[in-house]
Amino acid sequence: MEIGIVGLPNVGKSTIFNALTSGNAAASNYPFTTIEPNVGVVAVPDARLGRLTELCKPHKTVPTSCRFVDIAGLVKGASQGEGLGNKFLANIREVDAVLHMVRLFKDPDVVHTMGSVDYRRDIEVIETELMLADLASLEKQFEKVSGKAKSGDKAAREVLGVLEALKAGLSAGKPARALGLDPKAITEFALLTAKPVLFVGNTDEAPEPGVIAGFQDYVRTLGSGSVVLCGKLESEIAELAGEDRALFMKDLGMERSGLETVIVGAYRTLGLCSYFTCGETEVRAWTIPIGCKAPQAAGVIHSDFEKGFIRADVYAYADIDRLGSEAALREKGLLRSEGKEYTVKDGDVCHFKFSS
Numbered sequence: 460m461e462i463g464i465v466g467l468p469n470v471g472k473s474t475i476f477n478a479l480t481s482g483n484a485a486a487s488n489y490p491f492t493t494i495e496p497n498v499g500v501v502a503v504p505d506a507r508l509g510r511l512t513e514l515c516k517p518h519k520t521v522p523t524s525c526r527f528v529d530i531a532g533l534v535k536g537a538s539q540g541e542g543l544g545n546k547f548l549a550n551i552r553e554v555d556a557v558l559h560m561v562r563l564f565k566d567p568d569v570v571h572t573m574g575s576v577d578y579r580r581d582i583e584v585i586e587t588e589l590m591l592a593d594l595a596s597l598e599k600q601f602e603k604v605s606g607k608a609k610s611g612d613k614a615a616r617e618v619l620g621v622l623e624a625l626k627a628g629l630s631a632g633k634p635a636r637a638l639g640l641d642p643k644a645i646t647e648f649a650l651l652t653a654k655p656v657l658f659v660g661n662t663d664e665a666p667e668p669g670v671i672a673g674f675q676d677y678v679r680t681l682g683s684g685s686v687v688l689c690g691k692l693e694s695e696i697a698e699l700a701g702e703d704r705a706l707f708m709k710d711l712g713m714e715r716s717g718l719e720t721v722i723v724g725a726y727r728t729l730g731l732c733s734y735f736t737c738g739e740t741e742v743r744a745w746t747i748p749i750g751c752k753a754p755q756a757a758g759v760i761h762s763d764f765e766k767g768f769i770r771a772d773v774y775a776y777a778d779i780d781r782l783g784s785e786a787a788l789r790e791k792g793l794l795r796s797e798g799k800e801y802t803v804k805d806g807d808v809c810h811f812k813f814s815s
C-alpha cells in the first residue's frame with residue numbers, strides 16, 4: 460500500500476510523516492520546508508500478528524507494509540507556477556491513496572500561508588490544484604489518442620469518450636472519483652483526484668469545541684472519510700520508546716498511535732482487510748480488498764496459488780485467540796475447508812491447497 464501526503468505548506472505534513480515513519484524529514488515553521496519528497500516504509504501495526512506469533516512460534520513474523528510519500532506543500536495557483544509549482548505531484552501519481560492533511564490547529568506562532576485557519580477554504584484550494592494538475596495531464600492523453608480516434612480506431616474512440624467525460628467533470632470542479640465513471644476505465648490515466656482520499660485533520664492538543672465535528676461533517680459531505688491527529692503530540696510520542704510511550708499515551712487517554720489511526724482510516728478508505736498465514740516458518744499478514752474470494756486472496760501470495768487453487772483450510776483469528784491451538788479448533792469443528800467461492804474475511808487464518 461502506498462500513500463501520498465498532500466496539503467498546504469506548514470500544515471504539519473512532514474511532522475506527521477516523521478511520527479508515522481519514525482523518520483527525520485525536515486519539519487519547521489517555514490512554508491516550503493519540504494522540497495524533495497521524503498519516502499518512508501513502515502510495518503502495518505496489527506496486534507493480532509503478535510498473538511499469532513505467540514501461539515505458532517514461527518521462525519519469523521512478517522507484517523504487511525505501507526509506504527508514505529511526503530511532498531512539498533501546494534498553494535493556490537501552483538498549477539501556474541505559484542509557490543514551488545506542481546511538478547512534484549508526479550511523485551504521487553502511482554500511490555493507492557491520497558492523505559490530504561488539513562490544518563485545524565490554531566497556534567499563532569506557526570505561519571499559515573493563507574493568513575487564517577479555515578479548513579473548508581484550504582480543502583478547496585488543494586482539491587482545485589489537484590484537479591488542475593489532472594486537467595493538464597489529460598491534455599497529454601488527448602494528444603496521444605485523438606489522432607488514432609480520428610482515423611477510426613475503435614478502442615481509441617472509446618478512450619477519447621472517457622477523456623472527454625473526465626475533462627467535462629474536472630472543468631466543472633468535480634474530482635474524477637466523483638464522476639461515476641468505471642474505475643477500471645480511468646486507472647490508466649493515473650489521475651490524482653481519481654484516488655481515494657483520507658482527510659487528516661491536524662488539531663491542537665486541546666481543540667476548540669465543535670472544530671473536529673465540523674471538519675468531519677464537512678468531509679463527509681465530500682463523500683470521503685477522515686481521521687484526526689495532533690501532530691505536536693504525535694511527534695512527542697514518536698520520540699519516546701516502549702514503556703514510556705505506552706505510559707504517555709495512557710496518561711493522555713490515547714488508545715491508538717497516529718500510525719494506527721492513519722492505517723485504520725486508510726484501510727477503511729480503500730476497502731481493505733487482512734488475512735493471515737500461519738506456519739512453522741512464518742506468520743504473516745496479507746492485505747486484500749474486502750469481498751475478495753479465496754483464489755484471489757491466495758493470488759496475493761503468489762499467482763500460482765490463484766491459478767492452481769484447490770481449496771483453503773480456514774479458521775477465524777477470534778477462535779484461535781480464544782481457544783489457543785489448532786488442535787482445539789479441530790476438536791470444536793472450527794477448522795473449515797472452503798472452496799473457490801468462499802469470501803475471505805478480515806482476520807481469517809488461511810492455509811491454501813493448490814496444484815502446481
Ligand SMILES: Nc1nc2c(ncn2[C@@H]2O[C@H](COP(=O)(O)OP(=O)(O)OP(=O)(O)O)[C@@H](O)[C@H]2O)c(=O)[nH]1
Nearest residue numbers: 469470471472473474487488491492493532690691
Ligand atoms: N502547534 C502545532 N504545531 C504543529 C503541529 N503540527 C505541526 N506543527 C508545526 O508546524 C510547522 C510546520 O510543520 P511541517 O511538518 O514542516 O509542515 P509541512 O506541511 O510539512 O510544511 P511544508 O513542507 O513547508 O509544506 C512546524 O513548526 C511544526 O512544528 C501541531 O499539531 N500543533
Ligand SMILES: [Mg+2]
Nearest residue numbers: 472473492493
Ligand atoms: Mg514538509
